[in-house]
Amino acid sequence: MKKVAEFLESKMPPKDKPILHTAYDAFFTFAFAPKSTTQNGVHVRDGMDLKRLMVHVVIGLQLLYLFGTYNIGHQHFVALGEYTGFFEGLNLKLAYGLIKMIPLFIVANAVGLGIEFWYAAKRGHAVEEGYLVTGALIPLIMPPDLPMWILALSIVFAVIIGKEAFGGTGMNVFNIALLARVFVFFAYPTTISGDQVWVAGFDEIAAGAAPTYGWAEGAFNSLFESLSWPTFNSASSIVDGYTGATPLGLAYEGGWSAVTDVYSSQQMLWGSIPGSVGESNKIFILIGLAFLTITGIASWRIIFSVIAGAAVMGLALNAWGATPFMEVAWYNHFLMGSLLFAAVYMATDPVTASQTSTGKYIYGFLIGAVGLIVRVLNPAYPEGWMLAILFMNAFAPLIDHYVVEANMKRRMKRLKNRSTSLPTLTEAEVQSTAEAATA
Amino acid sequence: MRNPRLFSSLLLLLLPALGYAQSVASGSDLTQIVITSLVVLFLIIIVMLVANSFLKVEAQSMGVSKTGEGFGIIPSMDQLFAKNLPRGVDKKDVHFLRQGFNLSLQGEPAKRVNPVAGKTYAIKPTNFIGMSPIPKVVPAVGDTVQAGDILFFDKKNPQVKFVAPVSGEVIEINRGEKRSIASIVILADKEISHKKHTTPSLTGDRQAIVDFMLEAGVWPMLRQRPYNVVANPSQAPKSIFVSTFDSAPLAPDLGFVVQGREAAFQKGLDVLNALTPGDVNLGLNGKANSAKAFSQAQGVKKHYFRGQHPAGNVGIHIHHVDPVSAAQVVWTAGVQDVITIGQLFLDGTFDATRYIAVTGAELKNPAYAKTFIGAKVSDLLEDQVKSDAGDIRIISGDVLSGEKVSADDYMNFYDDQLTELEEGDYYELFGWLLPIAPRPSTSGTFPNKLFGDYKFKADTNSHGEKRAFVLTGHYEKVLPMDVLPQELMKAIMANDFERMEGLGIYELVEEDVAICEFTCVSKQPLQSILREGLDVMREQG
Numbered sequence: 014m015k016k017v018a019e020f021l022e023s024k025m026p027p028k029d030k031p032i033l034h035t036a037y038d039a040f041f042t043f044a045f046a047p048k049s050t051t052q053n054g055v056h057v058r059d060g061m062d063l064k065r066l067m068v069h070v071v072i073g074l075q076l077l078y079l080f081g082t083y084n085i086g087h088q089h090f091v092a093l094g095e096y097t098g099f100f101e102g103l104n105l106k107l108a109y110g111l112i113k114m115i116p117l118f119i120v121a122n123a124v125g126l127g128i129e130f131w132y133a134a135k136r137g138h139a140v141e142e143g144y145l146v147t148g149a150l151i152p153l154i155m156p157p158d159l160p161m162w163i164l165a166l167s168i169v170f171a172v173i174i175g176k177e178a179f180g181g182t183g184m185n186v187f188n189i190a191l192l193a194r195v196f197v198f199f200a201y202p203t204t205i206s207g208d209q210v211w212v213a214g215f216d217e218i219a220a221g222a223a224p225t226y227g228w229a230e231g232a233f234n235s236l237f238e239s240l241s242w243p244t245f246n247s248a249s250s251i252v253d254g255y256t257g258a259t260p261l262g263l264a265y266e267g268g269w270s271a272v273t274d275v276y277s278s279q280q281m282l283w284g285s286i287p288g289s290v291g292e293s294n295k296i297f298i299l300i301g302l303a304f305l306t307i308t309g310i311a312s313w314r315i316i317f318s319v320i321a322g323a324a325v326m327g328l329a330l331n332a333w334g335a336t337p338f339m340e341v342a343w344y345n346h347f348l349m350g351s352l353l354f355a356a357v358y359m360a361t362d363p364v365t366a367s368q369t370s371t372g373k374y375i376y377g378f379l380i381g382a383v384g385l386i387v388r389v390l391n392p393a394y395p396e397g398w399m400l401a402i403l404f405m406n407a408f409a410p411l412i413d414h415y416v417v418e419a420n421m422k423r424r425m426k427r428l429k430n431r432s433t434s435l436p437t438l439t440e441a442e443v444q445s446t447a448e449a450a451t452a
Numbered sequence: 453m454r455n456p457r458l459f460s461s462l463l464l465l466l467l468p469a470l471g472y473a474q475s476v477a478s479g480s481d482l483t484q485i486v487i488t489s490l491v492v493l494f495l496i497i498i499v500m501l502v503a504n505s506f507l508k509v510e511a512q513s514m515g516v517s518k519t520g521e522g523f524g525i526i527p528s529m530d531q532l533f534a535k536n537l538p539r540g541v542d543k544k545d546v547h548f549l550r551q552g553f554n555l556s557l558q559g560e561p562a563k564r565v566n567p568v569a570g571k572t573y574a575i576k577p578t579n580f581i582g583m584s585p586i587p588k589v590v591p592a593v594g595d596t597v598q599a600g601d602i603l604f605f606d607k608k609n610p611q612v613k614f615v616a617p618v619s620g621e622v623i624e625i626n627r628g629e630k631r632s633i634a635s636i637v638i639l640a641d642k643e644i645s646h647k648k649h650t651t652p653s654l655t656g657d658r659q660a661i662v663d664f665m666l667e668a669g670v671w672p673m674l675r676q677r678p679y680n681v682v683a684n685p686s687q688a689p690k691s692i693f694v695s696t697f698d699s700a701p702l703a704p705d706l707g708f709v710v711q712g713r714e715a716a717f718q719k720g721l722d723v724l725n726a727l728t729p730g731d732v733n734l735g736l737n738g739k740a741n742s743a744k745a746f747s748q749a750q751g752v753k754k755h756y757f758r759g760q761h762p763a764g765n766v767g768i769h770i771h772h773v774d775p776v777s778a779a780q781v782v783w784t785a786g787v788q789d790v791i792t793i794g795q796l797f798l799d800g801t802f803d804a805t806r807y808i809a810v811t812g813a814e815l816k817n818p819a820y821a822k823t824f825i826g827a828k829v830s831d832l833l834e835d836q837v838k839s840d841a842g843d844i845r846i847i848s849g850d851v852l853s854g855e856k857v858s859a860d861d862y863m864n865f866y867d868d869q870l871t872e873l874e875e876g877d878y879y880e881l882f883g884w885l886l887p888i889a890p891r892p893s894t895s896g897t898f899p900n901k902l903f904g905d906y907k908f909k910a911d912t913n914s915h916g917e918k919r920a921f922v923l924t925g926h927y928e929k930v931l932p933m934d935v936l937p938q939e940l941m942k943a944i945m946a947n948d949f950e951r952m953e954g955l956g957i958y959e960l961v962e963e964d965v966a967i968c969e970f971t972c973v974s975k976q977p978l979q980s981i982l983r984e985g986l987d988v989m990r991e992q993g
Contacts, residue, residue: 014879014881015878015879018879018881019879022879042917044881044882045879045880045881045882045883046879046880046881046882046883046884046913046915046916047879047914047916047917048876048877048878048879048913049877049913049914049917050875050876050877050912050913050914051912051913051914052856053856053977053979053980054853054962054966054969054977054978054979054980055851055852055853055966055969055970055979056845056847056851056852056854056856056871056873056912057555057557057701057851057852057873057892057910057911057912057970058913058914058915058916058970058972058975059892059893059894059895059915059970059971059972059973060887060891060892060893060895060898060915061893061894061895061897061898061915061916061971061973062884062915062916062917062919062973062975063916063919063922063923063973063974064884064885064916065884065885065895065897065916066897066922066923066973068884068885069897139917141919141920142919143922180920181920182919182920182922183919183920183921183922183974184920278481278482307896308895308896308897309895309896309897309926310896310897312924312925314925342482342483344482344483344486345482348482363922363923363924363925364922366924368924368925368938368939369924369925369936369939370925370928373925413939416936417936417939417951417954417955420934420935420936420939420954420955421951421954421955423934424775424934424954424955424956425954427775428775428777428780
């Protein structure tokens with residue numbers, strides 16, 4: 014293995030070809046942990062590095078990827094009125110989900126990493142790992158039918174304006190994944206409505222017409238036939254009312270009872286409902302939460318306080334109770350929309366969150382509270398986590414500023430309390446010592 | 453879980469409850485699920501508590517334990533936090549430090565002393581922070597000196613004298629960059645002869661004591677916080693701190709080192725008491741019994757610190773007992789330095805004897821070496837390195853804050869530990885994802901916590917490349933101080949004096965943030981950043 018590594022390193026393009034060098038270096042250090050050793054300072058380093066940190070967040074997302082991909086297919090076929098049982102037509106749903114997800118994932122990562130590589134080469138440093146997580150989060154929070162060029166444009170915006178302009182990984186003010194989403198949200202609002210469900214495969218066709226599968230039919234059907242599995246069948250027609258409202262849209266109109274008329278809480282818990290790819294399965298998000306907090310990757314302080322903030326604000330809104338949505342019991346808010354997903358994966362981004370431990374409690378609590386206000390009181394778009402987190406990203410430095418000031422004040426006070434008998438020599442004594450020394 | 457059978461029966465109890473919760477859920481009533489799970493939780497807690505008491509009662513009735521303590525399944529608060537405090541120590545004297553990390557490595561020194569037949573010894577002016585690069589050297593090459601004769605002094609600060617640790621002939625004055633003095637080497641006599649001093653009375657004039665210590669060459673053993681520089685003789689510290697336990701990896705057991713020199717240690721503490729109008733504070737280990745020289749020391753205030761590394765660092769003790777600022781300085785001294793000071797006042801000689809822990813996984817028999825200050829590294833390591841050892845690194849000090857030295861080099865003035873470590877210049881296929889060899893880490897992504905006291909065979913591989921600060925809050929987990937290390941580092945990098953001061957730069961020296969540097973995911977050089985900041989602050993005055 015040593016020989017392979019050394020051979021590969023000897024093929025490293027020279028530094029005067031920066032783009033090639035950077036790209037090669039990125040893939041080389043991806044394959045092999047570098048042989049660099051400690052020089053000054055500590056001689057033994059922790060086995061943990063940024064690559065490992067980032068990849069553990071990605072591992073924490075895998076269940077959501079699995080479920081989300083399948084659910085794209087599931088919702089599609091449910092809208093067609095076919096295979097309405099969750100495990101019916103398993104191969105079709107999975108194949109359909111993958112057809113939707115793989116391009117999203119590839120475009121998200123190719124565009125984002127491309128920009129990262131280019132900037133790294135330009136600045137002459139190694140490619141940093143931050144985009145690993147961003148690239149894994151973006152496909153989970155975008156509508157599955159989003160045109161690829163809009164996705165690419167949003168990532169270009171987010172990575173260049175949101176990150177590289179500030180100096181790269183570790184320097185950004187706003188959460189990159191959410192910045193990409195908020196770009197789509199404001200620039201192309203028709204593609205990302207929050208009150209209508211997202212069901213893949215119906216955007217481009219006229220109402221009442223049947224969806225076609227194009228190349229997928231040819232590619233998969235012969236395989237599925239040979240295994241005597243269900244096949245793609247473009248002759249199906251859409252059932253009426255596939256364009257339903259999201260639970261949040263329903264709750265805005267008619268409160269919790271309007272939601273449970275359409276979706277059972279069991280369905281919402283397990284996520285077999287239309288929605289963003291990543292957000293729907295609450296059980297898998299909780300498993301991700303356990304994984305990230307037990308390994309210490311995500312700050313439990315932030316997650317805990319987002320949930321606490323949402324709960325407290327939920328109780329306050331329950332007490333007010335002016336609209337049907339306000340009357341939705343506080344704990345039911347955790348079943349709807351992306352509250353849990355945002356708390357576990359979005360609010361915990363260490364770069365854009367508050368950096369001090371005390372600050373994290375405040376930051377998280379305010380995200381929870383503000384997010385729920387936006388969700389319940391905003392008439393246009395009944396979901397608030399993206400906006401609340403970006404809003405608090407902007408305030409995180411301010412929160413930190415006050416926490417740091419408090420620490421400084423505490424230090425001053427401690428010193429004052431103890432400085433009652435400061436024993437220094439008198440002027441004359443200092444003088445005599447200096448004379449003695451020179452003599 | 454000490455009782456697997458009980459655990460599995462609890463699980464069995466839980467399963468039907470879950471089934472019930474699910475059947476309720478199909479009725480889509482979340483309130484009922486919540487209430488049911490709360491009830492189930494309470495049931496489990498009650499069963500656990502009852503089982504716990506039964507186990508204790510059983511232990512009592514069988515006569516295994518009088519109180520039944522230690523036999524329950526739920527550890528009591530006392531078991532968790534206050535178990536085995538040192539003998540006769542009151543809880544209120546103990547500082548419980550929650551933060552910290554013990555880096556446990558292979559190659560601990562055995563409690564055995566190997567005599568070392570050292571030939572050459574050297575004092576390195578570069579060991580003293582803030583010293584001008586070209587101090588005035590007193591003897592010339594070829595002159596003979598006695599132990600305690602002046603070797604050099606700083607022209608900016610001429611009253612502080614640096615003396616020869618052994619008697620013999622000055623054979624080399626090595627120069628480094630820009631003609632700076634790198635080291636002054638002495639070829640030692642077979643029998644060390646000492647310069648004789650007449651000692652002043654400890655009850656007399658403080659200034660006389662200070663002048664005597666300056667002249668006799670023990671003054672550099674007193675260091676000042678902030679900055680960790682040699683103490684300023686024209687100032688009196690508000691208190692003096694001595695730490696009697698070293699929690700660094702593979703560190704020497706100071707209780708073993710002090711054996712046979714208890715009288716000198718106590719005398720040294722008496723001297724320190726004469727130097728400060730405040731207290732002499734002794735930091736003791738709150739986890740184990742200390743040597744009698746420490747636990748029964750007279751005329752000092754004893755503070756117990758219980759926690760993981762850096763609980764033994766004197767900087768942590770100062771922070772919790774008597775914090776410093778630019779104007780309020782304290783002094784510190786190592787245990788063996790106190791012994792040397794005490795010996796001077798006992799018999800009027802400069803006794804530079806040092807017990808050095810020679811440690812590391814690549815050594816045949818890691819143990820203590822009895823030698824003098826400034827011993828040659830190759831003398832300490834003679835016949836010690838395993839024959840199959842590959843590339844090794846030698847460190848004067850511990851693996852966290854020590855300095856890399858070569859075999860021809862000499863021990864640093866303040867160090868009482870020599871560590872050697874395997875070099876780690878190897879590639880590792882997907883090493884960041886699937887590490888094959890166990891490695892020390894504070895991260896929960898490694899299963900290290902499951903293996904408790906496992907001793908690692910570490911190497912110098914950096915396990916990743918340097919990055920910008922990304923992760924937050926992980927320094928605070930290992931630094932038992934009310935300090936925000938990352939904010940402080942950023943203030944230093946931004947040259948923000950007000951923030952550096954406010955965030956407590958005066959309270960820290962390199963060894964205190966070393967454990968933060970170890971744990972740093974972004975592989976930032978925190979110790980050198982901190983020293984840059986300290987240098988800037990010191991020059992600003």
